[in-house]
Amino acid sequence: MNIDEQKDEVIFFRIKSEKKKDWKKICSNKQISLTSLIINSVENRMMDDERRKVLAFIEKQDNIFGKIENNINQVAKIANGQKFISENKLRNFSDKLSEIIILKKEQNEIFTKIYAKLSR
Known part of the structure; x- marks a missing residue:
């Protein structure tokens, strides 16, 4: 053997x-x-359930960042074409940027936990 x-x-x-x-x-x-x-x-x-949470978070993050990227492109297209952005579109854009800040904070907390686990 x-x-x-x-x-x-x-x-x-x-x-x-x-x-x-x-x-x-x-x-x-x-x-x-x-x-x-x-x-x-x-x-x-790291426990299997923690691994699943990390993977689910990364997948969710990818989806949301894709949506945000589309919104940024739409805002840029409107701004370039019309030289004007409606208050509603600007508010939506601001909300998406707020989502990015929240996700980045979550991501940093998760990565800190992962690094702590890996360093043991």
């Missing part, structure tokens, strides 16, 4: 029934396996 083809090992340990129920509840809430909870906790790695 090649070193790259090592088999998984099984570990048995004792745990109180109440504690096991608590851990199972945590797993259920996080939608992860008990094995994943234990291994990732012991190895101090």
